[in-house]
Amino acid sequence: MIKRALVLLFLFALGTLFVELLLNYTPDTELNQTGRYYAEHSAQDIGTANITTAIIVTYRGLDTLGEVTVLFLTAAIVGVLLGRGNHKGKSLQRKLPPSGELLTTGSYLLVPLILLLGAYVFINGHLTPGGGFQGGAIIASAILLMLLTDPLRHFSHSLIAAVESISGLFFIGIGVLGIFYAGGFLDNRLLPLGELGALFSAGVIPIIYSFIGLKVGAEFSSMLVNLSETEDT
Amino acid sequence: MITIAMVTGFILILMGLYGALTNPNILRMIVSFTIANTGVNIVLVAVGYIQGRTAPILDEAVPVAEAAARIIDPTPQALVLTAIVIGLGVTTLMLTYAYKLYEMKGTLNIAKFSELKW
Amino acid sequence: MVESLIAVAAALTGIAFLFALLRFIKGPSTFDRVIAFDVLTVISITFIVLSALIEERGIYLDVALVYALLSFLGVIAIARYLEGRF
Amino acid sequence: MIEIMPALTLLFAAAMIGAAFVAIRVKQISIAILAAGLVSLLASVMFLFFAAPDVAMTEAAIGSGLTTFLFFFVLGRVRGDKHD
Amino acid sequence: MTAIGLINRDIVSYSNQCIAIKQYGELLLDTKTRPKNGVRKRAVLFVTLLLFWVMLNGTLAVDSFIVGIVVSLAITILFCSGLSFFTEFRATPQAFIAGILYYIYFFKELIKANFRLAVIVLSPLMPIKPGIVKVRTRLKSRMGRLMLANSITLTPGTLTMEIDGEWLYVHCVTVESTDIDEATAQIVAGFESYLEVMYG
Amino acid sequence: MESLLDITGGVLLVAGAVFLLLGGLGLWRMPDLFNRIQAGAKTTTLGTILILAGAAFLHPEWGFKLLLIGIFLLFTNPLSSQVLARAAHRRNIETSPQTSVDMLADAFSQKATSENDLSEKAGSDKDAEEKS
Known part of the structure; x- marks a missing residue:
């Protein structure tokens, strides 16, 4: 009971803090300095219609690199913890009947569409909402639908690892090329900026975002596949 | 509108923390944690919102010349986007640990893990 | 005129949303809650379309696309779990 | 006449708090997970109301399918746990 | 640092990858257990995906079209057993006419059934008599059966629960007859006559 | 002054x-x-489709995306309902007393001998959770 009282006390303190914050908060009516800079300059400097994309890929490109690294580490830790390869042959022996005909046919119909939507989301990341992370999550959702339809489906681990590492390599390679041929690491002006609103615009941002999308999709997929190949304890 | 969202976010944070701190079951602690995570994201997005403005995407509705006067702050959005993706990674990691803990002890009750007592 | 019609539509949809939410909170069995979840996600797509109409931004529809294609995955996941087929 | 967007925001705020309450209080873990998924789906619509379509799309793609599946997966694996 | 790690991993995984591509002739899927699509089905899938791509982009500009071809080709190769709306569609004029008529009939039924259900929901006594009946279908193709089940499900008042061979198990809000042939005539026959021409 | 298109929408x-x-x-x-x-x-499916159609009338330039949302809904929504109904039937959810016939249960009781071990395994552990 004393633990619960402590918890309530802590939450009460936190709540008071929040109320204090809320009472003293005055909403902005104008953009602050950074926001104004991004709003005014990203169209000419970066050439993206979606300013969030400009921030993620170029202005704060190193943060994104760090984020991708964190995801990579997470996927690796999940893989190590679950120890795939130890019971590769055994996992296929689980006795599960297949799902009903409707779900099977429906998933065959929907999976290509989900993959197409994922590709659309990350290729158009500089024009419409979305980008590499969303597209990667959508692609992983397609893998998830396959797993839900048939939990025993076997996926090629080495293919997922290959997609992940190759796209990561190209992401960094493009960033390094930017040091030599453009303004700096992950500078997008390797290619001409093009016209605002066209698909081939904003320099290398669509290419970078495609690689990020493939990488994130492969990372999430490897987490899903690793988890699904664990044994029923 | 900003106030509504901030109040919601704070309430979600408090509820999530309450659940995470009082539940004995590890899986439920993780569920509560995701709720608190969502609350934090809502607060951050609400901070970046400016009344009467629109999304930071330039198209026919928002030409480049008017951008600075019509869009909201894009920086918190970029941060929250990162936070959500990392949140999924963290959740997966926690769930993997929970699975390994269960494999080790055959239970998910936090009181049974006496090595973790402080 | 059109604005007021949109407002009426939003109000009616909001009432439907409340009904589904009540079913979610009350729902005697797990399955009742799952079906309420399904209905809530479908109604949320409506809200996204309505907000796109109010703000007059066509790009919001991309979110509705993702929502329409992915929100059923949660329902299928829980249905498969309850079937005992993982 | 009330403004539409604040009213909708209020509706979604109430729904999220209700769903979070269900998630904290309900006995079955499966419903708690479902309610957490609902919180994140509703949060996605709320992000859209706050003019953040990128964030909304991320939350919709991640919160609905992937998180829910991962939770149910682990829950299915630890099914024999009687010390609930 | 990340770069070096990635390069290391890449070198390690490259040899694995060569083996993987050899081992799994189809890249993503293990196709030993499930039917592979023939060239015609893959072409149909490719065209459908391209159509969806153009609709998603809302433009026929050359650049987006080229990217669409690449993406659709990649998905067609990777996900080789995918279906599309026009897989197994008989490309005859009758089939196209039947398709149009099918959608008209479907929306008519949808609206009619919705009004019927609205009356039930609004009436205070709830005059319902639910039950699960068994009906028969003659359709053989996968897409045709999926479309039939989806049409039955989308019409309020009937809900397909299971397909087992030629039998469909349908939940009805108001059961009108439990006889198999009569129920088939009421629930299935309308959609089936069009779908049979379309998909066979 | 609104056009007829707007009013229809x-x-x-x-x-x-x-x-x-x-x-x-x-x-x-x-x-x-x-x-x-x-x-x-x-x-709700019909309602959402009508709302999509209304939005298409108000903004014809969004037509393709609204059409795609409608198509996706028409294929995902029945799928989730079917899977859910099937799962509920497998778990023997109690039906209302007005229910007249249940031919699927009859069909299953005949087939049950072959599938018995599986449904036992899945059912026994979770029933406690369900009823609590």
């Missing part, structure tokens, strides 16, 4: 919202799970 929006309301009401009032699926999930 607005009226379609309201009609869709009415169907959504009926769906919500049905979800609240129907006596058992399968009927709730019928009333809830189906009526």
